[in-house]
Amino acid sequence: MRRVAWILVVLLAALPARAQTVDPADPLGSVMWTTVRDAVFPGAAMVFDDHVQVFSPPVVEDTMNVPVSVLVNGLPDVEEIVLLVDHNPIFKALAFFPVQAAPAFETVIKVQEATPIRAAARTSDGVWHVGGLRVDAAGGGCTVASVAASGGDWDRLNEVSGTAWRRPDGGQRLRFQVVHPMDTGLVDGIPPFFIERLSVATPEGQELARLELFEPVSENPVFTIDLRGHAGSVVIGGADTDANQIAARIGMASTLFGLLEASR
Amino acid sequence: MRALLSLVFLVWTATAAHAADLSYALTPRLIAPGTYIVEGRREHFSRDNGGNIVNTAFIVTAAGVVIIDTGPSALYGRELRAAIGQVTPLPVVKVVNTHHHPDHFLGNQAFADIGVAASATTAGIIARDGQSLTENLYRLNGDWMRGTEPQAPTGRLEGGVEEIGGHRLRWLLLAGHTAADVALFDQTTGVLFTADLVFKDRAPTTPDADIAAWLAALDVLEALPFRILVPGHGNEATDAAPIAQTRAWLGWLDSTLGAAAAQGLSRTEAMQLPIPADFSALALARDEFQRSVVHLYPTLEAGALQRVVGPK
Numbered sequence: 001m002r003r004v005a006w007i008l009v010v011l012l013a014a015l016p017a018r019a020q021t022v023d024p025a026d027p028l029g030s031v032m033w034t035t036v037r038d039a040v041f042p043g044a045a046m047v048f049d050d051h052v053q054v055f056s057p058p059v060v061e062d063t064m065n066v067p068v069s070v071l072v073n074g075l076p077d078v079e080e081i082v083l084l085v086d087h088n089p090i091f092k093a094l095a096f097f098p099v100q101a102a103p104a105f106e107t108v109i110k111v112q113e114a115t116p117i118r119a120a121a122r123t124s125d126g127v128w129h130v131g132g133l134r135v136d137a138a139g140g141g142c143t144v145a146s147v148a149a150s151g152g153d154w155d156r157l158n159e160v161s162g163t164a165w166r167r168p169d170g171g172q173r174l175r176f177q178v179v180h181p182m183d184t185g186l187v188d189g190i191p192p193f194f195i196e197r198l199s200v201a202t203p204e205g206q207e208l209a210r211l212e213l214f215e216p217v218s219e220n221p222v223f224t225i226d227l228r229g230h231a232g233s234v235v236i237g238g239a240d241t242d243a244n245q246i247a248a249r250i251g252m253a254s255t256l257f258g259l260l261e262a263s264r
Numbered sequence: 265m266r267a268l269l270s271l272v273f274l275v276w277t278a279t280a281a282h283a284a285d286l287s288y289a290l291t292p293r294l295i296a297p298g299t300y301i302v303e304g305r306r307e308h309f310s311r312d313n314g315g316n317i318v319n320t321a322f323i324v325t326a327a328g329v330v331i332i333d334t335g336p337s338a339l340y341g342r343e344l345r346a347a348i349g350q351v352t353p354l355p356v357v358k359v360v361n362t363h364h365h366p367d368h369f370l371g372n373q374a375f376a377d378i379g380v381a382a383s384a385t386t387a388g389i390i391a392r393d394g395q396s397l398t399e400n401l402y403r404l405n406g407d408w409m410r411g412t413e414p415q416a417p418t419g420r421l422e423g424g425v426e427e428i429g430g431h432r433l434r435w436l437l438l439a440g441h442t443a444a445d446v447a448l449f450d451q452t453t454g455v456l457f458t459a460d461l462v463f464k465d466r467a468p469t470t471p472d473a474d475i476a477a478w479l480a481a482l483d484v485l486e487a488l489p490f491r492i493l494v495p496g497h498g499n500e501a502t503d504a505a506p507i508a509q510t511r512a513w514l515g516w517l518d519s520t521l522g523a524a525a526a527q528g529l530s531r532t533e534a535m536q537l538p539i540p541a542d543f544s545a546l547a548l549a550r551d552e553f554q555r556s557v558v559h560l561y562p563t564l565e566a567g568a569l570q571r572v573v574g575p576k
Contacts, residue, residue, distance in 0.1 A: 067558065
């Protein structure tokens with residue numbers, strides 16, 4: 001009986017210790033946030049900021065394919081946007097450097113369980129502005145998520161499919177997919193193997209946008225980016241962790257982007 | 265310390281008592297001679313509804329009872345069998361799982377002595393994925409699932425007409441909602457059990473859907489001379505309106521997402537598209553639309569992205 005009481009005391013004592021790690025300013029009240037922050041942005045100036053918006057379906061059914069978009073609205077000079085997953089074994093999913101693109105993107109990531117998903121946008125003054133939302137995982141009820149990449153289409157490794165659409169503002173909507181297993185190394189017997197960097201440039205070599213990718217990005221990922229002030233064809237470049245090269249050219253946008261905007 | 269332990273004991277007994285109280289209070293409703301529907305709520309799985317979001321049904325024939333789907337948990341299966349026992353002393357002679365979604369087969373344990381039949385495809389998927397599907401429902405429904413284990417159907421259901429106790433039962437092996445969907449047309453009473461090929465006033469779910477096959481299946485169902493239609497979710501109808509409603513939703517889904525992909529919308533942008541007011545009667549329309557984008561958009565957008573090669 002005394003042992004039971006001791007277990008209770010230990011359990012009760014553990015509660016406030018856990019609560020202390022929550023940043024009181026964190027709108028998502030995540031127990032992991034301070035750990036994520038200190039691991040990814042040690043010593044950096046950070047603020048929670050509603051100008052940084054993250055969108056994802058609130059209930060995740062297929063944890064291996066979670067579409068996430070980030071939109072930074074009304075912050076000047078965004079130089080980098082980092083996508084973070086609090087409850088993943090690997091916190092950082094990607095870093096997006098807009099260069100000449102809008103401070104917004106969409107991609108597809110893997111999540112381990114119900115978790116906050118955040119975006120941290122660095123403005124030119126060095127401050128990170130953090131926004132995010134919480135998603136609930138395995139919520140569909142009728143779906144079975146696989147744990148490993150679907151087997152790999154090695155003949156098509158690093159093959160790119162992509163299309164550009166003209167935007168009314170003179171820029172273009174770019175969507176492209178790269179064939180890659182994006183193995184995390186967390187599945188027994190499968191070493192980490194993923195795309196490390198991607199770039200979008202003009203055919204003359206001027207960089208328009210850049211991405212650094214990490215393990216949580218999904219297999220055969222799809223990226224959506226809006227380029228500003230460049231309507232011509234673009235070159236996608238990059239490499240994976242085995243130094244396999246990615247190189248593709250996406251032709252000039254012909255059709256107009258815009259069902260959603262037209263309907264609003 | 266004794267007081268503390270008493271408190272713990274009190275909390276524990278209160279919780280246990282709550283668990284013992286769980287009941288779906290299933291009430292079979294007579295809709296045609298010998299034909300009963302056990303109607304579920306038009307909701308998502310939850311700890312509140314325990315997964316009772318699905319319709320099961322049974323036919324009391326002269327030779328015994330035929331059951332269409334067994335519900336979301338072992339508890340549901342036991343309560344369904346008990347409820348049937350209140351209606352008739354006749355034995356259960358045939359139990360069918362219409363497809364592999366867990367709200368339709370996880371009551372199978374209650375019928376282990378009789379055996380459950382399904383199409384070969386459905387039985388295979390349940391045998392392969394049953395454990396994962398069950399774990400999902402434990403997470404969503406909580407304590408209601410206690411003791412539930414997946415039990416794959418062992419009997420093979422063949423298409424065609426079968427006579428049981430004076431009922432001419434026509435089994436239709438269709439597909440579209442999943443890789444294999446069984447519908448049953450009771451030619452004797454005119455009742456058509458569509459399972460999840462038809463939803464009524466609740467947005468259809470699409471995690472395993474093939475829209476073209478599903479639309480074709482709806483045409484097959486609509487051509488049958490039925491008098492009463494029992495959908496997989498939502499109450500029964502005396503006309504083909506639920507078929508038309510399901511067809512309209514699927515058609516809108518397919519054309520809207522196809523157009524969105526062709527015009528460059530991202531997945532999360534597509535999820536925020538407006539839903540026409542015509543669908544205001546459908547429960548969970550926005551939720552299911554968002555889920556459907558996840559299910560269907562990858563294939564549609566792949567069609568909109570052109571394969572490109574290196575710079576030349």
